[in-house]
Amino acid sequence: MSEYNHHKIEAKWQEYWEKNKSFLVAEDRNREKFYGLVEFPYPSGDGLHIGHLRSYTAMDIICRYQRMKGKNILYPIGFDAFGLPAENYAVKKNIKPQETTAKNIINFTRQLKAAGFSFDWDRSLSTTDASYYRWTQWIFVQMFKQGLAYKAKQTINWCTSCKIGLANEEVVNGVCERCGGEVIKKDKEQWLLQITKYADRLIDDLDNVDYLDRIKSQQINWIGRSEGAEVNFQVAKSDQQIKVFTTRPDTLFGATYLVLAPEHRLLEELKNNISNWDEILKYIGEAQKKSDLERTELAKDKTGVEIKGVKAINPVNNQEIPIWIADYVLISYGTGAIMAVPAHDQRDFEFAKKYNIEIKQVVAHDTDEEVFTGEGKAINSGEYDGLTTAEFKKQITKWLTKEKFGRAAINYKLRDWIFSRQRYWGEPIPLIYCDQCDWQPVPEEDLPVVLPEIDNFLPTEDGQSPLAKVEDWVHTKCPKCGGVGMRETDVMPNWAGSNWYFIRYTDNKNDQQMVDPKKAEYWLPVNWYNGGMEHTTLHLLYSRFVYKFLYDIKAIPQKCGVEPYQKRTAHGMILGEGGIKMSKSKGNVVNPDDYLTKYGADATRLYEMFMGPFDQAIAWDEKGVTGVAKFINKVWALQAKVVAGAVIDKKITTALHQTIKKVGDDIVNMRFNTAVSQMMILVNLWEKAEEINQDDWQKFILVLSPFAPHLAEELWLAIGHQNSLCQVPWPSYNPKLIIADEFELVVQINGKVRDKINVAINITQQEVEDLVKKSDKLAKFLTDQTIKKIIYIPNKLVNIVV
């Protein structure tokens, strides 16, 4: 037997699968479908990341397994190619993003094929193809028509380096998630999508899907639903009111001042009544200049200014209380104003202490602490004294509503989604502005609005999209009145294309509609979606929202259900050698090509599965790859021992059937590392055997095939099969054969292991006791002792208490 040559054999089977379209799939109503999905890559110039390979291998194994279990498998791949990195790269190298993207997709495709994934390549797509983004634009138009897309002047996060507005989700620690640039607050007209309208459903529907708990809780926390009340405080000697949101309306009697965010609109209206307007103006200016980073850095020392000449009236006791302005109150949450209860809120307490504002206890508590944020019986609250927090909340909310001083209210941390970017490399927003008719959607038959190819795609200093300079593109007709129309020049964010790509895979060539409902009905929802934790509050949440919208307008058949993904799992990150994050600057980036070439796809796949628990972060270790490469060579060499009708050793039969069961179970539970080790155990046993029975061998090849498909195909061919094993059924195991007929009985005395005896299975307790009494080893522990108790665990151990 010649040595295993992965170069030759892997290339051969990759060619075979491609030529025979082994993984081409179509709807088949007679077969149960299985839709396995992985996050499609962003085709960067660096090529595929080793982490992509891990996630894709895992889902490839699951899909290959399900295929062998008889299911009709959809396992697609595509490219998420719009976005800033391509554009930044294009700017740097002065090459059109169209060109770099096309080049990168070719490179990614080559790499993905070299890894031996069972993708149906006929369903591939790129978000940058006009035939695809036509429907991304179509979805936007539907949202616009339903009133979910709206333009508004917003205080937004502005990246000073990328020169674009960012969603909250894209600001990390006060800096831009993409480039690390400084983020400041800026007023800007932006298109927004009303994701907040779906906030409750995005929380509630999580009950009906199978997501990892940490994914669910992260989404719930991100949406950040909190229930409470809105309270209106009358401004004394004015017809103005200040609305605040609070989760503790029961502490209303302890509200000793109000605080407005510096950006609060009411300030301007009260201007004439404010005696220290200059001071206020100065504070507003300072707050505006601060970046998010500075604001949070200064979190410990709160600042503020009292608004002189204006007071608010606390509706529960008609007391006049001071109004302050402070940047610890955020304009973007709730109403942008709070009632401060320093006795029962940490932040209000710090502020009140610093500025000597009255602190009034209204919740009884035993602790010595000056601030008590827990629940308890009400005090100093007039007729409400003695009520529990929960009961007080109920009654006061009722009273507020009756007296028109407020109402029950729910607030979310989630904000509407800023959906425009002042850049070039994205889907043009398909809207036209007309002086007469305001904003009008581009008629559906005119979609797509093709992104014009231009030479100067640099972002502009004034924050306008580079498209604004393409005059013959901007100037158009109003679709409603036929008059002068101007195209929207902002483009969509990079999330737009990934919102719905999994829908398009089910019908990627349709030029009549987004998707054929019949096809969608067969394939959707996705059975299993694996991806990264970093997308939990971005892509995963966004795409659930967009899917729900499409469901509501019946673009998705009702039969598909309200959730796009039945199951969501997440892989752990692969770290560089030594356990630090891979990065170019540290020079510890692992290039998949090196491993695919040196060790082969099967070895790389096996290693990535064997290296550790799939859901945990783990450091790359080249030495580990040599271990699985040895395993492959061992398996290859074992062929020489295969004999048809060879005598089967009972121990090996047991191990084989255990392997069939364990590998199958482990695949479904994503416990790939133990699946690989179980196969190694079987192979180690065979190494010691004289001969291997061919039927057994055949079963093993099938079990191995999802992990190391090239090797398995070649072995399959070698024992005389003509066709690929991709569609061959997964072998079944015999539950009776899994149990060995002998076992090692562990004898414990007072819980300590004192002896191990080989005995036949299903031995009775009486027989065990007799055996124990006869044992010489145990004699010294048992003589002169009275046996108090004997605990026997069948087929495992016996514990004698003396």
Next chain:
RNA sequence: GGGCGAGUGGCGGAACUGGUAGACGCGUUGGACUUAAAAUCCAAUGAGCUAAACACUCGUGAGGGUUCGAGUCCCUCCUCGCCCACCA
């Protein structure tokens, strides 16, 4: 500060609903083959005590508890990782 998770040999990690801790792999050591090396094969490999083996003792972040029996369950504490964070 809040949420989630994790601490097991030299290393990555196994251990089902409490039942032999350290599977499998890496590394290391010794041996075989070789002129030599690589590759391959064989053996050993938690610590202590032993010349060695048997035996024994100790061992899953620390301390307590429940149990015949705890890596696993309960309480207290420590450390680390990730996500969020002035969210009213």
